[in-house]
Amino acid sequence: MAHLFALVGLFGILTLTGGAASAQTPPTPTELAAYRGLHAAAAKGSIDDIGQPRQQGADPNARDSNGRTPLHVAAFQGHGSVARALIAAGSDPGLLDNQRYDAVTIAAVRDDVPMLKALLASGASAKLMTSIYDGTALIAAAHLGHDGVVRELIRAGAPLDHVNNLGWTALIEAVILGDGGPRHTETVRALVEAGANPKIPDRNGMTPLQHAEARGYASMASILRQAGR
Numbered sequence: 001m002a003h004l005f006a007l008v009g010l011f012g013i014l015t016l017t018g019g020a021a022s023a024q025t026p027p028t029p030t031e032l033a034a035y036r037g038l039h040a041a042a043a044k045g046s047i048d049d050i051g052q053p054r055q056q057g058a059d060p061n062a063r064d065s066n067g068r069t070p071l072h073v074a075a076f077q078g079h080g081s082v083a084r085a086l087i088a089a090g091s092d093p094g095l096l097d098n099q100r101y102d103a104v105t106i107a108a109v110r111d112d113v114p115m116l117k118a119l120l121a122s123g124a125s126a127k128l129m130t131s132i133y134d135g136t137a138l139i140a141a142a143h144l145g146h147d148g149v150v151r152e153l154i155r156a157g158a159p160l161d162h163v164n165n166l167g168w169t170a171l172i173e174a175v176i177l178g179d180g181g182p183r184h185t186e187t188v189r190a191l192v193e194a195g196a197n198p199k200i201p202d203r204n205g206m207t208p209l210q211h212a213e214a215r216g217y218a219s220m221a222s223i224l225r226q227a228g229r
Helices: 002-017 029-034 037-044 047-051 070-077 080-088 103-110 113-121 137-144 147-155 170-176 182-194 208-215 218-227
Strands: none
Touching: 037 047, 037 070, 037 080, 047 080, 070 080, 070 103, 080 113, 103 113, 103 137, 103 147, 113 147, 137 147, 137 170, 137 182, 147 182, 170 182, 170 208, 170 218, 182 218, 208 218
16 A cells, blocks of 8 residues: 555656656757857857857857757757867866756757767766756666666766655666666666666655566566566
């Protein structure tokens, strides 16, 4: 019965939040068209424009009305080579936009492995606390079942057992916000193989295994059961 109440409570939280990776705000077509300078170069994916003499002295960390830097725009648009050039020109990959997302978490939510690799290779961190949920790029990727991104973030040293302000780890989110399908299952496998702690419960005392069993996610439950031995 306690588990039933816990699941009801979980449904209420999900209804209120819409899930933990849904608050990103990419530039609108109107904003993209109106950009100038480095923001415009990032939007178009133009490395040449970043290096043009008229861009000399431009602030690589300038913000638009939503707090997006040119690097955020490049991440939203999937322009990995431009992201590298911007970081080389002084863009800070640790800056957050108004929704508290960095470029790495933007790439993680977009399931953009090439962009993620470009950012990490240029010195961006996989360890930042991001979003209004005080989460991480790894938690956001696990939520969405972006298993390839999850593996890249793990390789980059992302914190495996970070607990966000909903009381959830990446493992818990992969189960309770996933669909139990192949990609979420592979996400669970990647986290477990990397050493994520399967015994950390949510605020109601339910572990990832208990959540998987309650949902009938047999493959996930098997992985978590083996990890908990």
